[in-house]
Amino acid sequence: MPADDTTAVLRLRTEDHVVVATADLPAGTVIALDGLEPFRTTAAVQQGHKVAVRSVPEGGRVLKYGQSIGRATAPIAPGDHVHSHNLGMDTGEREHEFGTARHRPTFPEGTDLPRTFLGYHRPDGRVGTRNYIGVITSVNCSASSANMIANQFAQASLDSYDNVDGVMAITHQSGCGLVPDSEGGQMLLRTLRGYANHPNFGGLLVLGLGCEMIAVQSLLEGLGLPEGTYVETMTIQDIGGVRATVRAGAEKIREMLPRVNEARREPADVAHLTLGLNCGGSDGYSGITANPALGHASDLLVAAGGTSTLAETPEVYGAEHLLTRRAVSPEVGQRLLGRIEWWKDYTAAGAGTLDNNPSPGNKAGGLTTILEKSLGAVAKGGTAELAGVYEYAEPITAKGFTFMDTPGYDPVSVTGLVAGGATVVCFTTGRGSVLGCKPTPSIKLATNTQMYERMREDMDINCGRIVDGTATLAEVGEEIYRRIVAVASGETTVSEDLDLGQDEFIPWHVGAVT
Known part of the structure; x- marks a missing residue:
C-alpha cells in the first residue's frame, strides 16, 4: 500500500465534502484530516482533482468552498475520486440577496505599496x-x-x-x-x-x-x-x-x-487605472491560488480609488448570488441577474445550456461543473462591493469593483474589457493560456508551479507558490498589485515581449448576418 500522504491534499472549508489533491495520489493513499476518520483513496487521483472526505448519497449536494458544486450522480464514499463520472449539475435555485455583504476594502497603512x-x-x-x-x-x-x-x-x-x-x-x-x-x-x-x-x-x-x-x-x-x-x-x-x-x-x-x-x-494616482480581470485554461488550482490572489490585488486597487472589472458571465453562473450580496443597490444586483437570464435564453436558442462550460481542458485540470468553475472564477473580484454592471464593451465609468457581461471565450471577453476602458489586464491560467491584448498589457498569472516551469517564457507570476507553501495568498496578491503598477508604468509583460495581442481583437458577434 502507498505510504501515508496526509499533506498532499488541500482542505478549503471544514464543511466541504471534498479536498483537492496537491500531488498525484496513487490508489490506496492514506488521508488523515482533523475531525475525520483516516481513509484511503479508492482510485488514482490526479493533482488538482477532488477526493471525497465524506459520504454523499446519490442525488445529494457536494460542497466545495462551502457551496454546492453539483449533485452526486452515484453514491460517493470517502476516498473516491469526485469528477464527471459521479458528479453532475445542481440546477436548484439560489437565494439572491442584495447588498447584504457589502464591503469597502481599506488600503493598508504603513506599507511601501505604490499609490502612483x-x-x-x-x-x-x-x-x-x-x-x-x-x-x-x-x-x-x-x-x-x-x-x-x-x-x-x-x-x-x-x-x-x-x-x-x-x-x-x-x-x-x-x-x-x-x-x-x-x-x-x-x-x-x-x-x-x-x-x-x-x-x-x-x-x-x-x-x-x-x-x-x-x-x-x-x-x-x-x-x-x-x-x-x-x-x-x-x-x-x-x-x-x-x-x-x-x-x-x-x-x-x-x-x-x-x-x-x-x-x-x-506621475499619476493609481485611481486612474482600470483593471480587467479574466481567466482562461482554468484548472483545479485556479480558485485556490491565482484567482483569490488576484482578488486581493483587486481589493488593493479598489481601496486606492481605482477600478477593477470582472467579466465572463457564463463563468459566474451558479455563483452570481455571491455577487448580488455585494451589490451597492438592488438595481445593480438585478442588472446582473438580468444578464444571467439573457444568457439562459441565448444558450437555449442555440440548443445548449450554461453547463456546457467547463471545457475539456478545464475538466482535465480537475474542474467538473460550471458551478465549481464559477465559484473559483468570482474570487478574482476580491471582496469589494459591486459598484456597477455593464453590457459588453460599454464604457466603464464607476469607480470600484464592477462587472461586464461578456462570453467566457477569452479573446472575445478581453476585447470587451479593453473596449470598456481597461488599461491593464490580469489573466489567470492553469493550463497555460498565451493571450495578449494590445493596446492594453496583459499580465499572466500561473495557478500552479508545474505549468509555470513548463511555460516560464509565457507567464509573468507563479501563484502556485501558495499551494507549494513558499508564499502566502496575501504576499502573492501584493506582488500582483506591485506588478500591475510597474506594468502600468511601462514595464513590459511576456506577451508584449512576443508582440502578442493584435490578432486577439475579436468582437462578440450576436445576431443575423444578411
Missing part, C-alpha cells in the same frame, strides 16, 4: 498605460489594407520614437451584412468606438471600404475624442484602391509619429 504610476496623461483627464497608434477598420473589407499599413512600422522602424509603443491594426470579420441598429450591430459599434476612444491610443487612422453598413464616420460621431488625439480617416474606394490606400495610410502615420512621440510618462 507613470502614465500618459490625456487632455480629457484619463491616463494611458501605453501610447500606440491604431489603424481601426470599420469593416472586414478594409482589414488587409490595415494590416499592410501597420506592417510597415515594425519595431525597428520606430527606434527613433521612444515614446510610441507601436502601430497596430485593429481588424475584425464584420461591419457589413448586419443591421447597424440591431443588438449585434450596436455591440460591434460600441467595441470599435471603445477602442477608438481608448487612452492607450495617441493617434488613430480609421479605415473603411466606403460602402459598408457601419461607416467610418459613425465610429467617431459624438465620441468626443479629447483634443490632442491625432485622427485621420480614409476609405479605400475614395483613395483609389488597396495600393493607393496603403501608400496614403502609411504616409499619414509617418506624419503622425513625431506628434504622438511628444507624449511623456508622468
Whole structure:
C-alpha cells in the first residue's frame, strides 16, 4: 500500500465534502484530516482533482468552498475520486440577496505599496498605460489594407520614437451584412468606438471600404475624442484602391509619429487605472491560488480609488448570488441577474445550456461543473462591493469593483474589457493560456508551479507558490498589485515581449448576418 500522504491534499472549508489533491495520489493513499476518520483513496487521483472526505448519497449536494458544486450522480464514499463520472449539475435555485455583504476594502497603512504610476496623461483627464497608434477598420473589407499599413512600422522602424509603443491594426470579420441598429450591430459599434476612444491610443487612422453598413464616420460621431488625439480617416474606394490606400495610410502615420512621440510618462494616482480581470485554461488550482490572489490585488486597487472589472458571465453562473450580496443597490444586483437570464435564453436558442462550460481542458485540470468553475472564477473580484454592471464593451465609468457581461471565450471577453476602458489586464491560467491584448498589457498569472516551469517564457507570476507553501495568498496578491503598477508604468509583460495581442481583437458577434 502507498505510504501515508496526509499533506498532499488541500482542505478549503471544514464543511466541504471534498479536498483537492496537491500531488498525484496513487490508489490506496492514506488521508488523515482533523475531525475525520483516516481513509484511503479508492482510485488514482490526479493533482488538482477532488477526493471525497465524506459520504454523499446519490442525488445529494457536494460542497466545495462551502457551496454546492453539483449533485452526486452515484453514491460517493470517502476516498473516491469526485469528477464527471459521479458528479453532475445542481440546477436548484439560489437565494439572491442584495447588498447584504457589502464591503469597502481599506488600503493598508504603513506599507511601501505604490499609490502612483507613470502614465500618459490625456487632455480629457484619463491616463494611458501605453501610447500606440491604431489603424481601426470599420469593416472586414478594409482589414488587409490595415494590416499592410501597420506592417510597415515594425519595431525597428520606430527606434527613433521612444515614446510610441507601436502601430497596430485593429481588424475584425464584420461591419457589413448586419443591421447597424440591431443588438449585434450596436455591440460591434460600441467595441470599435471603445477602442477608438481608448487612452492607450495617441493617434488613430480609421479605415473603411466606403460602402459598408457601419461607416467610418459613425465610429467617431459624438465620441468626443479629447483634443490632442491625432485622427485621420480614409476609405479605400475614395483613395483609389488597396495600393493607393496603403501608400496614403502609411504616409499619414509617418506624419503622425513625431506628434504622438511628444507624449511623456508622468506621475499619476493609481485611481486612474482600470483593471480587467479574466481567466482562461482554468484548472483545479485556479480558485485556490491565482484567482483569490488576484482578488486581493483587486481589493488593493479598489481601496486606492481605482477600478477593477470582472467579466465572463457564463463563468459566474451558479455563483452570481455571491455577487448580488455585494451589490451597492438592488438595481445593480438585478442588472446582473438580468444578464444571467439573457444568457439562459441565448444558450437555449442555440440548443445548449450554461453547463456546457467547463471545457475539456478545464475538466482535465480537475474542474467538473460550471458551478465549481464559477465559484473559483468570482474570487478574482476580491471582496469589494459591486459598484456597477455593464453590457459588453460599454464604457466603464464607476469607480470600484464592477462587472461586464461578456462570453467566457477569452479573446472575445478581453476585447470587451479593453473596449470598456481597461488599461491593464490580469489573466489567470492553469493550463497555460498565451493571450495578449494590445493596446492594453496583459499580465499572466500561473495557478500552479508545474505549468509555470513548463511555460516560464509565457507567464509573468507563479501563484502556485501558495499551494507549494513558499508564499502566502496575501504576499502573492501584493506582488500582483506591485506588478500591475510597474506594468502600468511601462514595464513590459511576456506577451508584449512576443508582440502578442493584435490578432486577439475579436468582437462578440450576436445576431443575423444578411
